[in-house]
Amino acid sequence: MKNEEIIHADEDGFFTIALNVNGELGHMIVSRNETLVEALRHYGWKGTKKGCDTGDCGSCTVLFNNKPVLGCMMPAVAAHGGNITTIEGLGTVRNPHPIQQAFVEAGAVQCGFCIPGMILSTKALLDKNPEPSEADIRKALDGNLCRCTGYVTQVQAVRIAAKKVKAMKKQQEKLAAKELAAEKRKAARKTAKKAAKKNK
Amino acid sequence: MKNIKHYAFPSSVADAMSILMNRKYKAIIMAGGTLVGKTIPASAETYLDIRSLPIRDIKVKGGKLVIGAGVTFDEIDNSEVCKEWAEGMLSQVAAQCSSQLIRNMATLGGNIARPHSFNMFPVVLLGMNAEVMIETKDGKLLMPYADLLKESNLKPGENCIITEILFPKKTKDMHFEFIKLAKTKSSWESYVTLFFSNDKKNPKFVIGALSPRPFCAEEAEKAYAKNKPAEEIINKFQEAVSAKAKGYRAEAAVNLFKRYLGAE
Numbered sequence: 311m312k313n314e315e316i317i318h319a320d321e322d323g324f325f326t327i328a329l330n331v332n333g334e335l336g337h338m339i340v341s342r343n344e345t346l347v348e349a350l351r352h353y354g355w356k357g358t359k360k361g362c363d364t365g366d367c368g369s370c371t372v373l374f375n376n377k378p379v380l381g382c383m384m385p386a387v388a389a390h391g392g393n394i395t396t397i398e399g400l401g402t403v404r405n406p407h408p409i410q411q412a413f414v415e416a417g418a419v420q421c422g423f424c425i426p427g428m429i430l431s432t433k434a435l436l437d438k439n440p441e442p443s444e445a446d447i448r449k450a451l452d453g454n455l456c457r458c459t460g461y462v463t464q465v466q467a468v469r470i471a472a473k474k475v476k477a478m479k480k481q482q483e484k485l486a487a488k489e490l491a492a493e494k495r496k497a498a499r500k501t502a503k504k505a506a507k508k509n510k
Numbered sequence: 511m512k513n514i515k516h517y518a519f520p521s522s523v524a525d526a527m528s529i530l531m532n533r534k535y536k537a538i539i540m541a542g543g544t545l546v547g548k549t550i551p552a553s554a555e556t557y558l559d560i561r562s563l564p565i566r567d568i569k570v571k572g573g574k575l576v577i578g579a580g581v582t583f584d585e586i587d588n589s590e591v592c593k594e595w596a597e598g599m600l601s602q603v604a605a606q607c608s609s610q611l612i613r614n615m616a617t618l619g620g621n622i623a624r625p626h627s628f629n630m631f632p633v634v635l636l637g638m639n640a641e642v643m644i645e646t647k648d649g650k651l652l653m654p655y656a657d658l659l660k661e662s663n664l665k666p667g668e669n670c671i672i673t674e675i676l677f678p679k680k681t682k683d684m685h686f687e688f689i690k691l692a693k694t695k696s697s698w699e700s701y702v703t704l705f706f707s708n709d710k711k712n713p714k715f716v717i718g719a720l721s722p723r724p725f726c727a728e729e730a731e732k733a734y735a736k737n738k739p740a741e742e743i744i745n746k747f748q749e750a751v752s753a754k755a756k757g758y759r760a761e762a763a764v765n766l767f768k769r770y771l772g773a774e
Contacts, residue, residue, distance in 0.1 A: 317516070345547075377584075380612070390517065431610065452696045
């Protein structure tokens with residue numbers, strides 16, 4: 311057993327863990343009694359909600375290594391070495407993610423408590439399956455309970471989100487292709503200039 | 511979680527075993543964490559996180575379907591190999607477990623290692639005559655899952671680690687039926703789980719959730735194999751069920767069995 315494969319709590323029962331939250335690599339000091347949702351909220355990621363605390367409601371959903379998991383079922387220390395995405399990692403108020411936009415457009419948000427979890431579950435679904443059927447959507451969201459709605463608007467929101475994400479990806483691909491073409495042109499101009507200089 | 515002092519994430523089964531067997535650590539194994547996360551005994555001082563162990567493959571080896579103990583329910587649900595085995599029974603069972611969020615975390619090994627009457631795969635493994643590969647302090651051990659249920663010296667997660675679950679070659683082309691009766695489809699708890707195999711030579715009628723461990727209605731299986739009348743098979747099944755449980759859940763199990771036999 312290598313030393314780096316075991317970490318120890320300090321005298322007060324705190325672990326220092328390394329993890330990446332929303333693209334920021336850093337350390338967290340977490341209590342041995344804390345769950346991941348508690349630790350994230352303690353460090354200011356309060357978009358992740360604490361609901362039932364028994365793994366039933368899904369309001370504590372976060373993406374752990376790109377998979378939606380329940381933050382209330384995972385000891386914080388178990389996140390050591392992982393990549394975490396919370397709702398704050400998707401978009402901002404001024405620049406929302408297409409999935410967030412879709413939920414607003416569809417009127418899928420009432421009290422909003424379940425929405426961060428739903429959006430992250432949607433993100434994982436659309437990353438894996440860009441054109442989900444209604445059954446796929448309902449299956450992917452079956453762990454995110456909503457007490458305000460009847461899930462109809464959320465299903466619509468995911469459908470809208472799928473279109474938006476597809477359009478966004480197309481735009482990104484176009485942009486990337488444009489940038490690549492510009493770079494190629496630049497490189498071609500450079501080599502042409504060099505060749506011209508040599509000829510002179 | 512009160513007394514956790516160490517968090518170990520070994521990368522090999524041998525390392526995991528050495529920590530598990532080292533009394534200094536008082537380790538408890540955690541894979542998905544859905545069962546362990548909230549029920550850690552006060553005596554445990556080390557989380558033994560086995561998510562990094564190389565026990566996460568789904569493959570066909572020697573004609574048998576081999577599923578690593580660290581494979582999640584979601585991976586079984588979406589595995590093309592599992593979808594092709596036994597008419598996709600394993601994928602269907604995995605898909606019926608709790609919610610997507612739990613399926614992303616919970617592992618097959620955890621489902622059979624942690625004793626909980628509502629766990630679904632013990633019923634299936636017993637019905638399919640599955641075998642388990644176990645790492646003990648004396649080395650690897652391959653044994654029928656049914657024997658592991660009876661074996662009192664081997665306690666997965668305490669003195670051994672389940673590394674693989676093997677499904678016999680012949681189950682590939684067989685037809686099975688799994689019934690979960692629960693409040694909702696994704697409910698983690700069920701009133702009763704039933705697994706039936708109508709293989710004429712070796713039928714299996716397995717009942718779960720009525721007792722701490724799943725059990726077979728052996729007399730009913732024998733009667734079925736001998737082509738006895740449906741009434742007699744049902745009576746034998748009823749006897750087996752009522753020996754373990756009473757009330758509406760036992761009644762539901764018998765009614766579902768009648769429906770399966772086409773006797774109702």
